[in-house]
Amino acid sequence: MNNTIKTKKCTTCGEVKSLTDYHSNYTYCRPCKALVNAEYKSKNREKIARSNNKYINTEKGYTKETVDAIFQRARKIKAIRLVKNGFLNALEKIFWLS
Numbered sequence: 820m821n822n823t824i825k826t827k828k829c830t831t832c833g834e835v836k837s838l839t840d841y842h843s844n845y846t847y848c849r850p851c852k853a854l855v856n857a858e859y860k861s862k863n864r865e866k867i868a869r870s871n872n873k874y875i876n877t878e879k880g881y882t883k884e885t886v887d888a889i890f891q892r893a894r895k896i897k898a899i900r901l902v903k904n905g906f907l908n909a910l911e912k913i914f915w916l917s
């Protein structure tokens with residue numbers, strides 16, 4: 820039986836570690852991934868803050884995209900309702916006349 824523990828060399832720190840030190844398909848180990856994540860967060864802090872700011876600055880705390888989506892949905896529902904009503908009216912007329 821082959822009892823060798825599978826290992827992988829981390830592309831970030833260069834250390835050879837057991838596969839349990841890696842997230843499934845990552846080429847860097849868990850500690851390195853944590854560092855990468857922390858770096859990403861700090862690099863994007865400004866971006867995240869800006870998007871939060873955008874949210875807060877709009878009326879009632881909705882972003883333009885959210886408001887647009889709500890209106891778009893409302894228009895769609897209204898259109899469906901009109902079609903349904905039109906269909907019912909047509910049916911009523913048919914039965915009324917017959």
Ligand SMILES: [Zn+2]
Binds near residue numbers: 831832834847848851
């Ligand atoms: Zn590493």
